Amino acid sequence: MLIPLSSDYCHLPLSAKPRLMVVIDTEEEFDWSKDFSRSNVSVKGMRHIERIQVLFDRYGITPVYVVDYPIVSDPDGYSLLQEIHASGRCLIGAHLHPWVSPPYVEDVSRYNSFPGNLPAILEAKKLSLLCERIGERFGTRPTIYKAGRYGVGPHTAQTLLDQGFEVDLSVCPYMDYSNEGGPDFSKNSFTPYWVSRPRLLEIPLTVGFSGVLRRWGSRVHRLASLRVLESCRAVGILARLGLVNKVWLSPEGFVSSEHVQLTQELFNDGLRVFSFAFHSPSVEPGNTPYVTSQQDLNCFLSRCERYFDFFLGKLGGCPATPVELRRDFSALTT
Numbered sequence: 001m002l003i004p005l006s007s008d009y010c011h012l013p014l015s016a017k018p019r020l021m022v023v024i025d026t027e028e029e030f031d032w033s034k035d036f037s038r039s040n041v042s043v044k045g046m047r048h049i050e051r052i053q054v055l056f057d058r059y060g061i062t063p064v065y066v067v068d069y070p071i072v073s074d075p076d077g078y079s080l081l082q083e084i085h086a087s088g089r090c091l092i093g094a095h096l097h098p099w100v101s102p103p104y105v106e107d108v109s110r111y112n113s114f115p116g117n118l119p120a121i122l123e124a125k126k127l128s129l130l131c132e133r134i135g136e137r138f139g140t141r142p143t144i145y146k147a148g149r150y151g152v153g154p155h156t157a158q159t160l161l162d163q164g165f166e167v168d169l170s171v172c173p174y175m176d177y178s179n180e181g182g183p184d185f186s187k188n189s190f191t192p193y194w195v196s197r198p199r200l201l202e203i204p205l206t207v208g209f210s211g212v213l214r215r216w217g218s219r220v221h222r223l224a225s226l227r228v229l230e231s232c233r234a235v236g237i238l239a240r241l242g243l244v245n246k247v248w249l250s251p252e253g254f255v256s257s258e259h260v261q262l263t264q265e266l267f268n269d270g271l272r273v274f275s276f277a278f279h280s281p282s283v284e285p286g287n288t289p290y291v292t293s294q295q296d297l298n299c300f301l302s303r304c305e306r307y308f309d310f311f312l313g314k315l316g317g318c319p320a321t322p323v324e325l326r327r328d329f330s331a332l333t334t
Contacts, residue, residue, distance in 0.1 A: 010192040010201070010329040012272040018263075019273050019320035020311050021203065022056065022063040023146065023169055025095055026081070026280040028070040029287040036099045036113050041070040043077035045284035051301065052283050053084055059308045061319040062088075065280070066095035066146040066169065069102070072133045085138055091321055093144030093169070094130055101126045111181035116153020124159045131163065144322050146170050152183055157195050167322040168195065169275070171204035174246060190266070192273055192325070198333060201326045206249035206275045210261045214244060249276050251303035252290035259307045267315065273325060274317075276307065 012019070030040035056063050071077035084090045096115045099108045103125060106112050115123050127145075135141045145160055147170040160168060171188050178184045185204075192203045208214075247254055247262040263274060281287030282300055291297050311317045 008193045008195075008197065010194065010273075010332070011270070012328065012332075014270055014272070016272050018267055018271075018311070018315055018317035019325060020061070020308075020317050021273070021275045021320050021322060021325065022061050023093075023205075023275060023277040024052075024063055024065045024280050025146065025148075025277065026065040026067040026071050026077075027095060027097060027148075028068065028077075028100060029281045029284075032289060036108050036110065038099055038104060038108060041074070041100055043070050043074050045281045045287050046071065046077045046080060048284050049080050049084075049280065051297075052304065053089065055301065055304055055308065057089060059312055059319065061308070062090060062321050064091045064093050064144055064169075064322060066093035066144065067134060068095045068097045068100065068148065069130050069133065070097075070100050071280075072130070072137045078137045082137060091144065091323065092134060092138050092142055093146060093167075093322075094127065094134060094142045094165075095146050095148055096123075096127055096130060097148040098123075098126055102129055114149050114151030114153065114177070114180075114182040115147050116151045116156045116183065117181060118153075120155035120159065123153070123155060124162070127159060127163060143167065144169065149182060150175070150177065150185070157200065161196055161200055165200060167201050167203060167326055169203055169205070169322065171202055173204050173207045174209070175207065190271065190275075192329065194329075194333075198330045201322070201329060203273065203275060203322055203325060205277055206262075206266070207246065208262055208266055209244055209246055210258070210265050211244045214265065249274060250278050251300050251307070252278050252282060252288065254303075256303050256306040256310075259303070260310050263307075263311065263315065273320075274311070276304075 028040055029042050029045055085092055098115045099113055111117055131141045143166040145165045145168050150170050150172040152170045172185050173188045173190045176184045176186045190204050190206050190208055195202050247258045279288055282291045285291050285293050285297050291300050
């Protein structure tokens with residue numbers, strides 16, 4: 001997806017309450033350090049999804065579970081979600097992991113793990129079959145999409161429009177996956193924008209820079225990340241000194257103080273839409289590098305709770321869904 005024109009960006013009024021959207025990449029368990037494999041389809045960790053859903057319920061948050069093919073192909077993956085969805089406590093979107101999604105015709109490789117790298121016909125067919133299966137499990141086809149590995153490509157936007165999607169959540173600001181053959185989001189920001197007004201809205205992840213030099217964060221962080229500076233750990237030094245810290249609004253790999261600082265600074269700059277995201281396997285120890293023990297799980301859940309306390313309490317924010325945000329932005333442009 002291309003970087004939008006300035007006229008395509010979406011802004012809520014500064015007087016509006018900040019909105020918090022929660023997105024869960026709901027997927028199979030696999031070793032992130034190993035090669036991709038079509039045999040990695042275990043979804044047993046979803047038996048424990050209530051560990052996080054109970055927090056959402058407590059705070060009145062309606063999360064979006066973007067689900068992939070293994071999730072909707074195994075009762076372990078979809079049974080509890082069906083109950084949560086039927087009671088109106090969540091939304092269901094689509095999440096395409098090509099290597100475990102039929103038709104299985106492409107080579108399994110790192111390059112092909114980004115769905116946008118597939119031929120347009122194959123990307124569309126895999127997504128269509130996924131949506132059919134989601135419709136069978138949850139009674140309706142999804143209108144919210146998040147590409148596996150943030151892997152949008154040159155044909156993704158048209159594919160989403162052709163298949164009736166209304167919101168995309170794939171853009172990962174200030175990240176560059178081109179060394180693996182993936183997309184380069186280094187020039188994208190966290191501000192929502194219309195991909196096709198008023199049909200398809202992009203709501204990026206909230207990834208940004210905090211610290212004294214944050215206004216130049218992208219440039220400074222990119223320079224500090226150069227290979228020649230890796231040995232002196234320039235990125236970590238800048239973060240510890242409070243100069244520049246690139247933070248994802250996620251409980252995976254980032255702590256509560258980083259979430260709060262980033263959110264407060266972006267709010268002061270005028271941002272009113274925030275996206276908090278993580279992977280479903282993290283609700284069970286041993287499935288992701290972020291949660292390897294019961295202590296890690298306790299910290300993970302605590303980070304979520306502390307952030308919700310801050311956002312919905314001190315910051316005066318409110319929960320929102322992609323559907324609600326699209327409706328609000330549509331009203332502002334009519």
